[in-house]
Each structure stands twice: as structure tokens, then as C-alpha cells.
Amino acid sequence: MNLNFLGVTAAITAFLAIWIGHMAVRKIEAESHNIKIPMLIAITLGLITEYFSLTTFNLQLSTALGILGITLLWDAFEIYRQQNRIKHGHAPANPNNPRHAKILAEYSTATTLDLLKRDPIGRQVSPEEAPKLITH
């Protein structure tokens, strides 16, 4: 029986692409004054990666590049979605970023606190109590 490692390649690529993309989107959105620039860069990188996936006949490489390219294209949309999370207070705003400072002034739901930075306590939490529970 032959062993087929294509699935493992896909799994590792997907996991790393999601993980790194997840961290990069949060960091880049928090620092960017204009999110259209990183969105455009992510789209360009995604399209270039897909081009290389299309032109290689090595299945392992084609798989990894194919997954990475689509992830980069999705990351462009995630940068936009991250900005909406900031508006809703579901992710912390960066007061030193003028775009975030404007969001903080316009949206009462926006906050500089990361309300998810804690362990679950097993009961519902009020908006007043939530900031006091942040532990790390």
C-alpha cells in the first residue's frame, strides 16, 4: 500500500495559513491608517500565489500554493471584517491609530479592551462586569 502525504501537506498548509493569517490580520488592521492598502497587497499576493499554483506540475507544491493563495484572498476580506469587529467592541481598538481613534469617537460599542482575554467562568457576564474579568 502506498502512503499518500498530499493530505498532510494540505492540512499543515491550511493550519499554518489560518494561524498566521489570523494573527497578521489583527496586527495589520490595528496598525494601518488606511486598510485599503493592506487589502490590496493581500489580494495581489493571493493572485500571484494562485498563478504559481496554476503553473507548477508538482502536486505537493500546487496544493500548498493553492490553499495559501485562497487564504490570502480571504485575509483581504478579513481585514475589512476586523474593522467591523473593532466597531462592535469584539476586538480591541488601537487609540494611537487615527482610524481607530475615529471609530472610538463614533461608535459607543468600540473599546480599547480585549474582552476575550480571559478564561471562561461558566456564567453569563454583564457589559459592566466584562472588563473587570480580563486577566492577561
Next chain:
Amino acid sequence: MNFFGILIGIITFLIIGLGFPLVIRGERYFGYWAWVYMMSAGFLIIIASIFVQNDWLSVIVGVIGATFVWGSTELKEQAVRAELGWFPFNPASRKIKLPFADVIKKWKAPHL
């Protein structure tokens, strides 16, 4: 032109999309301590993909496994989101109790 990679990329994207309800419902019905089971299932599925001879199927099985592993690292944060009211909250008393849940609760749940 080799369309294998780009089509696999799109299929991967759709499978990862299924990870969202997996995390939301996994936490709601089983609790965040289901992470041990979800992560173990993920690694077993990835190992199983090695024995799938068909390339398309091997990749699909591998990506499903990766989605489970990633989902397991999201369960703890999802539990906090439910406590904050961003998602429906289901108390522990109404959750399905998994074996060794009390032991797993003492371990630090992974989060990336």
C-alpha cells in the same frame, strides 16, 4: 495549466467555513473542554488521509482534520464569547457531559 491547487484551495476554503458552526455548536452542546476530543479527532483524521490513495480525497480528508485541530483551539474563546452574550449561552448543566470532562477542565485549554 494545473488547476489541482486552485480547486483544492477553493474546496479547502469551503471546508474551513464549516469550522465556524463546528466551533459554535461544539462549545454550545459540549463545552470548551471538548477541545481534547476535537483535537484528537483532527489528528486521527489527518493520519487517516495518509492511507487514502486518491489525491483529491486525501487532501479533503487532511483539510477536514486541520479544521478540527484549528477548531479545538478556538473553543475556549468561543465559550467567553457566549458568556459575553455575543452568541447564545448554554449553561454547563444543560450541556452534554463528555467522559473525563472534570479532569480536562483542570488542563489549560489551547488558544492561538
